[in-house]
Amino acid sequence: MTLYPNAKLRKHALALVLSVSAAAGADVRHRLPAVSSVFPQGSRPGATVKAEILGEYLDRAQTVVFPDGFASAKILGGTYTRLALEIAVNADAALGPHYFRVVTPRGASNLLLFRVGDQPHVDEREPNSFVEDAQEISLPATVNGRLNVDGDFDFFKFRAKKGESWIFDVRSARNGNGLDPALILIDSRGRKMAHSEDVFIWDPFLIYTFPADGEYFAVLQPTHNRNDATFAYQFDIRKAPQLETVSPIAMRPGETVDATLYGVGLSDSSSRLWFNAEGFKGDVREMRGSTAAVRI
16 A cells, blocks of 8 residues: 555655754754853862853753863753853963863863963952942952843942052953943042943953042943843952063064063063963063063
């Protein structure tokens, strides 16, 4: 007996089989794990931190892979959209950005950034959405924070001395996050002293010299109409040098080059050069405030 006696019916049946097969194939590809945010976004060499990853298809996660081996992780639990883990950063981990993937039975996720820094790291704590609830921090510091619910503002209180210059550097876009924040500095009377946004992609950045000893506030506020659960940031307040460019910008293998660094805070005569790649060495010849003479 012929199952599809009619040629037209056979054609429709074949089309249905092909359609279902294509849909199944697309579904398998879509179900690869995807990671969109990690909190905190970084830590210090030698530190162990509890972290949360947000994304999709994270259930049954088997391991977290760090391609350059800068850290290890233990998975504490997870759901379809969240993964709890403990990240142990190696004591000799290089400063700067590193990357990791989450692996499940479905495959490996995209890469997500985790930044290693040398300053004291502080987790933002709620409530701190009003000046009277401002979180007090000691400088220098790297604050790991979130603006992940509607109406959230983050107020931080600190002390500064007359003539001190501090760098205020919010990293979100540069950490692979979708948050678009604004940064405002105010004094103890609520007067605005400085404002920044959209300097590095949409990350705020400013350098401020304080006019008097006293108590001051840094305010981080979202510029979105609606906040998102994935919105997170790192907020650096530091005196460390800030490099902007170098001249010349390239050299040939085997060469020794006298170069000039351009930036701010280039005044500490005990400074040394550090490279995050092998095969380089150099020394500082002279620090001039906004420039430095180096040999590489």
